[in-house]
Amino acid sequence: MKGVSAIPIVYSISILLQAFVLIVENVEKSRLLFDSGRYSPEELASPLARLIFGWLVPLLRLGYDTILSMATLTPLSEDLKSRQLEPKLRQSMNLLRRAPIHDERSVNKGNLLVTAFVITFVGYALSSAFYWHLTNRLMMMSTAPGSLDTGSLTLMTVDVEKVMLGFEDLHELWASTAQIAIAIYVLASYMSWACVAPVIVPIVCVAVTVPVTQRIGSAQGTWNAAVEKRVNATSAVLGNLKEVRILGIGGYASSLLQRLRVKEITPSTHFRRLMAAIIVLSQGTIVLGPFVTFALYAIILRINDDSNFTASKAFTSLSLINIIAAPISVLIQSLPSFAAGLSSLSRIENFVSSTTPLDGKRLQDEKMSLNKRCVYLRGPGADLSMEDQELDRLEPSISSYYTSQRTFENSIIVRQAKFGWKADSDVINSCNFEIQDGALTVIMGPVGCGKSTLLYGLLNFVRYNSGQVWLKHRNVSLCEQTPWLVSGSIRHNITCGAALNQHWYDQVLNACALVQDLDHLSGRDMHEVGNEGNSLSGGQRQRIALARAIYAQNPILFLDNPLSGVDHSTSQYIVQTLFGDGGLLRSGNITVLITTDCRDIIAQADNALIIDQEGTVTATVEPSSAENIIMVTSTTEGDVSVSDNKEGQEHAEHNTSPGPSREIVEAKADLRRPTGDWTIYSFYARACGQFSAIAFLCLCLSCAFCYQFSTIWVQWWSDATEDASRRSDGFYLGIYALLCALGLSTLYLACWTSMVTMVTRSAIKLHLRVLATVFNAHVSYFSTIDDGITLNRFNQDMQLVDYSLPLAVVNTFLFACICLVQAAVISATANYMAAAIPFCLSVIYFIQRFYLRTSRQLRLLDIEAKAPLYTNFKETILGINTIRAYGRGFGSFLKQKHIQVLDDSQQPIYLLYTVQRWLSLVLDLMVACLATLLIVVAVQTRSGTSGSDMGVALVNLTSFNQYLTMLIRCWASMETSLGAIARIKDFSRDTPVANGCGHEFHAGYESDQSVVFKDVTVVYTQPKSSPEDTEDSLEERGALSHGHLALDSMNLSIRPGTKMAITGRSGSGKSTLVSSLFRILPLSSGMISIGDVDISQLDQQVVQNRLNAITQNSFFLSDVSLKENLDPLGPYDQNDAGFSMPITDIMREVLVSLQLWTLVEERGGLEGLFSQSSWSSGQLQLLSVARAIVKKRRTQCHPDSGWKILVLDEITSSLDKASARMVRDRIKIEFEDYTILSIVHKFDGVLEDMDEMIVMDSGKLIRRGPPRELLRVM
Structure with missing residues (x-):
């Protein structure tokens, strides 16, 4: 009986102990952790707190x-973070791929209810x-993220x-x-x-x-x-x-x-x-x-x-x-x-x-680290006998091979290779060449011949139709013509996450002529480049991309016209420090393949690859032969330069918002x-x-x-x-x-x-x-x-x-x-x-x-x-x-x-x-x-x-x-x-609206269409900081502190019909001057007038429509017709005075004069959908010229629809000499009675085409006169 009576006691004690354990388990223990801040409160919460979401109450x-921000939010649980989920996602996807497919009521009952x-x-x-x-x-x-690279x-x-x-x-x-x-x-x-x-x-x-x-x-x-x-x-x-x-x-x-x-x-x-x-x-x-x-x-x-x-x-x-x-x-x-x-x-x-067009090189590249990649050979039925190499099969299905030996003398071997953007169309036809270790090889040819396509073909970024290509090293640095920068500092864009080697880093900055630029930037190399580098000039962007390619210290370097936006003196310096005797790349035995028309680079070249209009590649290994080729490409004869980095695109992109700041x-x-x-x-x-x-x-x-x-x-x-007298069920x-x-x-x-x-x-x-x-x-x-x-x-x-x-x-x-x-x-x-x-x-x-x-x-x-x-x-x-x-x-x-x-x-x-x-x-x-x-x-x-x-x-x-x-x-x-x-x-x-928005232009305002800048000042401003985001502090935060002075009381008068070249060093205010004319930037003080019209009183879109321009960075919209791209201003009345032909005939005439009509016909004609990726940089520049001419014809047809003012921004940087000469001739003919403002940093053609020239420095006009006189004293 005693044993029986003890059972309730034991049972009660057991219940009490279990209750105690339950209570202890629900007591928060985060204070016992050394670093509880990196854990989610949900992970540290007790079972009861999780059940009733008690951990959310704080x-x-x-x-x-208070006001929540990303910094005040609790961290994610570890099992929800991407690094934990990605392996699980990949494992699941692999398993899926392998898996086979197939009426008395009582009070007691009421209480129970x-x-x-x-x-x-x-x-x-x-x-x-x-x-x-x-x-x-x-x-x-x-x-969770997958392996998305593009899309x-x-x-x-x-x-x-x-x-x-x-x-x-x-x-x-x-x-x-x-x-x-x-x-x-x-x-x-x-x-x-x-x-x-x-x-x-x-x-x-x-x-x-x-x-x-x-x-x-x-x-x-x-x-x-x-x-x-x-x-x-x-x-x-x-x-x-x-x-x-x-x-x-x-x-x-x-x-x-x-x-x-x-x-x-x-x-x-x-x-x-x-x-x-x-x-x-x-x-x-x-x-x-x-x-x-x-x-x-x-x-x-x-x-x-x-x-x-x-x-x-x-x-x-x-x-x-x-x-x-x-x-x-x-x-x-x-x-x-x-x-x-x-x-x-x-x-x-x-x-x-x-699947991407990448073959064994890329497939293996995804699996090998940057330091272990070494050799690559590809091609249908590739069979290169390398007497000095032992080749191990890497990817049999696509004929890719690799070796860890480095004794072979050539870095690149190409045999009967054909590249193109389409399977049935070759841009590069049957090229054969060999490039030795440490050689500097230039690629030259007319506009649209396939220079960039050849580089992409060697990297297997375009269709590879036949032949064999062998790269000794998998480590390839690429610098594209349009520089690629990511949001972050200049240093971040150069090192790209790699450990900083300060000595090598300083050498690279010096070789790319960036030291002087950094001295003028806030934060030096920690300066933020902005979205796609828009806080920097075009030349600065190109040189940072070049510095990244060099800093990587890869044994092969592919450069696609990397100095097109750099002035001549800076370009000479970079060429000498990189490719001259004892240059950074020469001393490092780096193999360089570069598309260029720069005479300084050609003079330093060991080899030259000449591509004709049919895509045939001719190789020469004599520098003297390369010199002879210059006649078919762009030269820089007569180039004289002030110390400019192109760079008039200086900081015109900085914020100068006239209204409330974004903050x-x-x-x-x-x-x-x-x-x-x-x-x-x-x-x-x-x-x-x-x-x-x-x-x-x-x-x-x-x-x-x-x-x-x-x-x-x-x-x-x-x-x-x-109810006996109720209606029938059918009624209800x-x-x-x-x-x-x-x-x-x-x-x-x-x-x-x-x-x-x-x-x-x-x-x-x-x-x-x-x-x-x-x-x-x-x-x-x-x-x-x-x-x-x-x-x-x-x-x-x-x-x-x-x-x-x-x-x-x-x-x-x-x-x-x-x-x-x-x-x-x-x-x-x-x-x-x-x-x-x-x-x-x-x-x-x-x-x-x-x-x-x-x-x-x-x-x-x-x-x-x-x-x-x-x-x-x-x-x-x-x-x-x-x-x-x-x-x-x-x-x-x-x-x-x-x-x-x-x-x-x-x-x-x-x-x-x-x-x-x-x-x-x-x-x-x-x-x-x-x-x-x-x-x-x-x-x-x-x-x-x-x-x-x-x-x-x-x-x-x-x-x-x-x-x-x-x-x-x-x-x-x-x-x-x-x-x-x-x-x-x-x-x-809340977005500030530009002054003059909604104000229309009335014909007859201007009389002579002269351009006058009167005491124009543009200041880049920044909002004053405020410690607290309270209602009382908003007005104080509205005050703007003065920053960089881009234009300083600028006074400039340009007579109608004047052809004026604008030049100056980096940050001198060239692009700010032009941007203010187009009302891209607001004025801090002063006035810009065209004729009798103060343009600040006009809708900015009206001003921009009435001006004509050709930008260095060609912009066209894809998936719309070429006709619409060339004449985006709308319908055209062919019966207007001065014209007797339809707009399509005018476009055809313009394209024929620029030697583009054959290409247009091959790509669907004027009504065909335009794809910018199908055109080279030089061809896009020619199309930009054609668009400006078509707009000029429209203005000629409707004199009240625009001003006779044309703005040019280094429009021949991607053209060979013959094409550049053709463009200048067409502009002379088409815009003979126009006022032309041309931003230049290379002076080929300035003496022939320009009447006046101005030199800017620190936002001021320091010289003005005929080009010949100014060039003689500069």
Whole structure:
């Protein structure tokens, strides 16, 4: 007996010990860690804190009290970071690739019922919150990086977002099966064989949904292609915004992007129509399921001559039908999003899995470090016998070989090789040559002969059609003609993440003539280069790219015209320090292959490769032979130079915003961030159309009323069964059917109004608003803003406006109306609950107010955090050739940065999803309290409430929980999407507009078209810093401190018809002078006038359209016709005075005069789509000249449409001598009566073509006179 009596004691002690262990386990232990700051609070939280999201409370309090930033957010859990997910993703992909494809009521029972309700609703709240939290973690993992090297930004933005949205309900697709089966089994005990109706209706709906879903996948693909085309065009325009403005095609570019936007709407409208149909079908299971079930049950009762349709049976059945219909509705509505996600995932998979033209060299290069790569041989059937080498087979299928020996004398051997951009067209024909170790080899030839193609062919970046190529070393440094720079410091761009060798680094800086430039830059080599190097001049960018290639110390160096933007004296210095006796590359025995027309480099060359117009390569090894070739290429005879680095593109790109600085704008946005801006809703409503918005709200209310009144109608039907004089069942079924039809009809009309009518209007208006803001602001305003931020407005923001926001708006307002109607029904049917409803609404209000201050900030941080991700990806795309040439080891610094910004971008979105789950948990617990209160009232006051009333209340309360949860999910999604609307609203309101915007030009203003600069001063300014972002400090932050003086009281008068050359050292103000003329930069003081017109009073687009220019960096839009590129100003009236031929004939005449017509015919003619990658740099410069001539012809036809002023910016830098001479001759003829301002740093042709010349220094005009006199004294 003693042993038996001890059992309860032992059992009690065991329970106490387990309780103690549970308590200890739930005590936070983060203080015991040495470095707890690097862990996520979720990782350190106790099991209970994880279950109820207690670890989020400090973040919610912080968001309520202060302004959140990326620095204040908690770190991601280790299992969600990219470095942890990428190996798992690769392993999964490899496994997938290898896997094969195939009626008495008692008080006691009432009390038990209360307990059951508490357990059910509280358990649902906790399990649901925890389940969705795990789902959110899965969605975060779906954004892990793969091995993406290049491709479209659309894949990273639009497609990834759709994958996340599509897979959000993935587990709902299978988890609902058990719930449906159990509910049908229970329903059968009440409704007999009528229980099959809730299944039959969904089966019919699914049968209709499947073909619609298939069409949705096709519509999704078409829409994505249209989005990609628009985003690519937008990226090109934003990346060359200065050139677009100077060329005077800002209006055309804006119109083109808007046309692409309108064209994009058509396939998206088809997609949204299908989505509206899907939403109605998904709701059909909820609406039609009860109707069909009751109709079948009525038939059963009629057959059995029974009238046993009681309230308890009706509302129990109705609850079970809702339990069946709800998951099926989610299933049907999730299918199209899931299909769209699969379509986007397929696009991503195809991109990641797509093969590139790279063969064994690149394939092995991806697997070998930068220091281990050594030799490469390729070619169909390659069979080079190397007597001094032992060749080991590396990649048999593509004939690639390598060796670790370095005794062979030649670095490059090419035999019968043919390269081209297309399989059936060779640009380089049958070239044969050998290049020895340490040799300097120049590649020369006329414009468009294939000099760059030869370099790319040796690197296997173009199609390799036949022959054999052998490179002794895999380590190849590439310096392209268009320099590639990434955001960061100058040092970062030179070292590219490698360890700093200070001695070698200093030597490289000196050899590339960068030391003097660094002395004039703030921070020296830590100076930020800006977006694509826009804070530097063109020559500085080229020399930094050259320094990077040399710093890598690779044994082979490929240079593509690296000094085209460098003045002659600087070029001479660089050539001597690199290629002269004892030069840096000579002493290092570096093999150099360079395309150039520079006579100084040719004189130092050991070999020369001459390419003729047919693509035939002729090799010569005598420097004297190379000298003889100079006659067919560009020379620099007569070149005299001031100490210039080209470089008139000095700091013209710096920010000189005349209005509020970007920091001030962001500070004001920060002040609004916690509380939000309810005017966003009215702003969006106006964009959608106020009548449409009001009609949409009315339709949602009508739909909700029809949905919920059907429940009351069932109550009236069941109550009427005891009345002998009641109407027939057919009457009640008929009204029930009418309510169902009205509900579905108003739902479809609401979806149509929101997703078709409202979206079409808002998509066009908001895109146009952003476009107008971009093109009405000074270019300088955007120079300090990350390109990814601006592009993000046209990419992700528009994606939210088009896709996420319409769905969220429909669901949010529909569920909100349903919840309001349900609350009214519950209050009306359960009298005691009416007192609890206001209390619950108050609780909801205060909880959401507490929640919103954090969620709004997280929503905005999510959108903003993606901008660096897009910028880094875009930089990788632009430099993909350089990265591939150097090898994967070189690009690791970009990958590391990409992983870092990817993890940073995940922090706010993960926390946003998590706080949404916290809110859902709180609201579910509140509904559990309501359910408990309702059932307590029903048990304790049985005589005060009828069974049918309680049935109506319980049915509505049961579904109220589901609808409230859906409301919170959709409302949170709408809040996130509305962040895009807020950004658009703030961007259009806060971006400073250039002076004179909207002022039109009236003919006859100017008399003689003379150009006068009067006391013109341009100062690069910076905002004063302020320690706090408070409302009181904003005005103080508006004060601007003086910075770099670019133009200092400049006075210059240019007579009409004058041909003037502008030169000067780097930073002297040449490009600032021209930029101010085009109103690219605002004036700090002074005035610029043309004739009698002060151009600051004119719309900047008018000024830019009326001037004519040829820029050094040729800009053309791809995927539009060449005709449209040459004449972007619009229709041409051939019957105007002075012309008797159509515009196409004029274009043909101009292209023939520039020897381009044959090439144009080969590439589709004037109506063929233009592809900039199919043209060489020299050919693009010739096309730029042709465009300027066509614009001149238009001005000649319409004298009031433009001024006779032409601005040139080193337009022959990529042309051979014959082509340069042809261009100068054409300009002389075509622009004989024009005023010409030409920025030069090489003076070939200046004596012949120019009347006057000015020399600038430190923003001042220091010399002016005839070119011959000035050149003699310089």
